[in-house]
Amino acid sequence: MTDIAWETALEFEDIRYEKAEGIAKITINRPEVRNAFRPQTVREMQRALEDARDDLAVGVIVLTGEGPDAFCSGGDQRVRGDAGYLADPDDPTRTPGGSSVGRFDVTDLHVQMRRCPKPIVAAVAGYAVGGGHVLHVLCDLTIAADNAKFGQVGPKVGSFDGGYGASVLTQLVGPKKAKEIWFLCRMYSAEEALQMGLVNAVVPLERLEEETVAWCREMLQRSPFALKLLKASFHAHEDGFAGIQQLAHDANLLFYGSEEAQEGRDAYREKRRPDFSKFPRRP
Numbered sequence: 426m427t428d429i430a431w432e433t434a435l436e437f438e439d440i441r442y443e444k445a446e447g448i449a450k451i452t453i454n455r456p457e458v459r460n461a462f463r464p465q466t467v468r469e470m471q472r473a474l475e476d477a478r479d480d481l482a483v484g485v486i487v488l489t490g491e492g493p494d495a496f497c498s499g500g501d502q503r504v505r506g507d508a509g510y511l512a513d514p515d516d517p518t519r520t521p522g523g524s525s526v527g528r529f530d531v532t533d534l535h536v537q538m539r540r541c542p543k544p545i546v547a548a549v550a551g552y553a554v555g556g557g558h559v560l561h562v563l564c565d566l567t568i569a570a571d572n573a574k575f576g577q578v579g580p581k582v583g584s585f586d587g588g589y590g591a592s593v594l595t596q597l598v599g600p601k602k603a604k605e606i607w608f609l610c611r612m613y614s615a616e617e618a619l620q621m622g623l624v625n626a627v628v629p630l631e632r633l634e635e636e637t638v639a640w641c642r643e644m645l646q647r648s649p650f651a652l653k654l655l656k657a658s659f660h661a662h663e664d665g666f667a668g669i670q671q672l673a674h675d676a677n678l679l680f681y682g683s684e685e686a687q688e689g690r691d692a693y694r695e696k697r698r699p700d701f702s703k704f705p706r707r708p
């Protein structure tokens with residue numbers, strides 16, 4: 426039993442989005458398909474993540490799946506088209522945007538999770554499979570229930586994720602193990618996942634939320650800006666120019682708070698030449 430009072434933050438169809446004590450929780454709520462995501466699910470998750478990012482009261486985000494059977498089983502294979510995913514409820518041959526050419530909606534979600542300045546914690550019960558496994562890999566931390574099972578199934582079902590699904594997995598478990606996971610499509614227990622560095626902790630199923638909330642509360646005690654910069658720093662070299670851009674813009678954010686930067690701004694507003702002579706040329 427968790428001593429936290431979740432309150433609905435925004436209403437959605439495929440997900441639940443709740444908040445409490447500075448924690449935002451996104452729950453994929455499609456247990457009838459083991460929490461597989463369709464394009465609408467992904468768009469709702471994007472909207473919730475955007476809200477959690479912008480809410481100054483939120484410091485940590487939890488991603489989880491409804492029920493004990495699955496965190497997420499990946500893309501909903503019932504709406505998989507010949508070119509991505511097609512899921513306009515009024516016309517299953519079209520995407521929600523109206524095009525009859527499908528798209529991979531999760532690409533943007535992956536980037537959003539990666540760039541989100543707040544830690545994202547996966548709470549995994551049951552299966553984290555396929556595109557669902559990639560979602561937990563992209564979370565900053567993963568707490569697993571003892572019934573969790575992890576695996577990639579792409580080569581079994583005619584799919585693969587050579588993006589973050591391969592590169593970040595390699596960072597976590599090493600290239601040999603990452604290739605084993607993708608090439609053989611085996612399932613791994615929570616204990617095996619812990620041993621290979623794929624998850625941070627394994628707890629009894631009934632304690633999953635309690636433990637996840639405890640980790641979140643601990644992070645909420647830490648400096649939010651330090652956590653934001655740490656996350657960006659961890660990703661900087663892996664994400665190339667995009668990673669450098671994030672760190673550089675964060676540095677500019679800090680620079681804006683300095684007298685030196687303010688002299689430039691004030692001089693422009695006051696229509697005078699800026700005087701930077703009093704500022705040190707730092708070695």
Ligand SMILES: CC(C)(COP(=O)(O)OP(=O)(O)OC[C@H]1O[C@@H](n2cnc3c(N)ncnc32)[C@H](O)[C@@H]1OP(=O)(O)O)[C@@H](O)C(=O)NCCC(=O)NCCSC(=O)CCC(=O)c1ccccc1C(=O)O
Pocket residue numbers: 457458459461494495498499500501502503510528529530531532552554555556557578579582584585586587
């Ligand atoms: C997850 C299982 C191992 C769970 O097994 P089990 O507990 O025995 O339950 P089942 O009886 O199999 O399933 C119950 C029920 O759910 C339906 N279901 C389960 N998963 C899916 C799914 N992914 N899509 C649709 N429906 C699903 C299942 O059919 C049952 O329904 P019934 O009506 O009762 O028959 C097992 O269920 C399983 O193996 N599931 C399939 C896993 C899978 O193949 N996932 C897709 C992998 S490919 C993928 O995820 C896309 C990759 C991707 O996201 C991506 C990658 C790179 C770029 C872009 C993208 C992108 O946008 O998609």
